[in-house]
Amino acid sequence: MPALAAAAQFVLQLDFSIINVALPEIQRRLGLTAAGLQWVVTGYALTYGALLLVAGRAADLMGRKRALLVGLTAFGLSSLTGGLATSGFMLVVSRLAQGASAALVAPGALGVLTDAYTTPRARARALGVFQGSSAAGATAGIVLGGVLTEYLGWRSVLLVNPPVIAVLAWLMARKLPADHRGPAAARLDLPGAAPATTGAGALIYGLGEGQQRGFGSAPSLVPLLTAVLLTGVFVLVESRSADPMLPFALLRDRARRTGLVVMLLLGGVVAGYVYFVSLYLQRVRGMSTLLTGLALIPATALVMAVSILLSRRVQPRLGLRRTLLLALAFVGVGQLWLSTLTAHSGCAAPVLPGIVLTAVGMGLAFPTSSVAITSDVPPALRGLAGSMFVTAQQLGSAVGLAVLATIAAARTGGTGSPAAGYALSYLVATGIVALTALAVALLLPRADDGRS
Structure with missing residues (x-):
């Protein structure tokens, strides 16, 4: 079981870095502007970071195994549409979908591990494997991205995912134990989810714009201030909620x-x-x-x-x-x-x-x-x-x-x-x-x- 969760985390980390190597060829083939090319990278990070908290709570309510399978399936499909993209817009939308899918996979994988390993020593071992796979995926992305782009073209860095995801999802469906789902009466706290998601997204977007345009510019300053405001709203809403996210x-x-x-x-x-x-x-x-x-x-x-x-x-x-x-x-x-x-x-x-x-x-x-x-x-x-x-x-x-x-x-x-x-x-x-x-x-x- 640690191997399956680690494999899922490996694929997520791989996709953070594997596409960076292919960016020059992507820009040349699809005619993307510098701003559009930045969104190929930022789009994944934006939806991933913004949706993590909400996706983690959703995984508790729908069941961690189910969340993993849904997230992996969506990740594989969005990788396929990205690899077959005929325009920059289609590629960016696919990367946004990849990030959203990854947000459901990561907490689901960690939840499966913590469900399965309850003693401190066993949990430390399982989480060590999980963290090791993160480091391996990040570096493997750089190496594999260079090889694939050089010999098979930029599309291969995305099209390599679907067959791997298909095998991984099949193994998880067979090997993982039954879901641990939340109480039937529990519901996702939408009033808390809204400021959490938009606040995290505004923070990541503002930071990206700050690096490109300067942190004193309006495209950076406005979303960063919005993130601070929404964080305050989130704390206020959650402190008054009977069933907080x-x-x-x-x-x-x-x-x-x-x-x-x-x-x-x-x-x-x-x-x-x-x-x-x-x-x-x-x-x-x-x-x-x-x-x-x-x-x-x-x-x-x-x-x-x-x-x-x-x-x-x-x-x-x-x-x-x-x-x-x-x-x-x-x-x-x-x-x-x-x-x-x-x-x-x-x-x-x-x-x-x-x-x-x-x-x-x-x-x-x-x-x-x-x-x-x-x-x-x-x-x-x-x-x-x-x-x-x-x-x-x-x-x-x-x-x-x-x-x-x-x-x-x-x-x-x-x-x-x-x-x-x-x-x-x-x-x-x-x-x-x-x-x-x-x-x-x-x-x-x-x-x-x-x-x-």
Whole structure:
């Protein structure tokens, strides 16, 4: 069962990165403008991030297995229409549908895992496999995207999905246990879902526009302010709802709050780390996209190994607090090491130790945070807990990458050196990691070292 849920997560992460390699050919073949091309990427992230919380609650109500199968089927169909697209508009609509489908799959997969594995050690092992598959999918997307685009054309990066999805859905229909559905009287909280969905979407859209046009521009500022306003509306509506979409009682648990904070802050650091290493290797060191993907394989392999083999042994022994602090120490040292990048640095000395240290920290931090967020959750809310985890990571990635990319661009513009911009982004990321460690130390008292 962990393998099936991990395979679903692998496919979702694969699609985040696989299409990036094909963007130049897509623009050339379909005649997309720069803004239209951006929507090929942004469209997926927008609907995925915006719908996660709602989809997680929907998975609880309709059943996690059913949510997985519905989401995977829709994902496969939207991949097919995207791969057969004859216009930019058709491709963008397909990517929007892909993101919406993925929002139903991710919390459903996490809910299935937490339903099946209830002891701390078994759950840590299963969630380690789940997190390892995320890292593998992101890197595999870069490598596979380069190979497919080079030899089979851009359509293949989307058309590879349907047959894989068909096999995966068939296996899940046969192997997964019967659904755990919510109470018959339960209904989706539409008054809460509306501001949650539109607020998250406005945030992601505003961040994307900010990177393109500047954060002081109206296309960025208006949606960002709207996101803040809708967040307030969401909190107000949920606090007065008899059956809220997000019961605030879930956030009273200190370990769960800490795990969400870690995922929110660390999500941005991790997104920036992969992004800027890729840019450095390609723009400064002149490596191809394929070689860049291959260069990231050691880090991916380490994340998988630590997530699957080490985290499940370390976390029960050290407890949540000490494991998270240890993980953040590795990530912080790795980011600090990467901040020494210069235009004249080689590939091995400044890059390899930095990505190795960061990968070890990620392999410890993500499974431990997922255990903290999903432990002691009532069965009827496990899909929602899974969506909280993925939402924190997704929104953290969007905000963190936007901030770090803006800082790097400003430094590059002032010095004329892309490497100087990348180095500064890593120095800022080091500060974010230190802030995350401080939050863990303050939010989780020493007594929680024994919790697992």
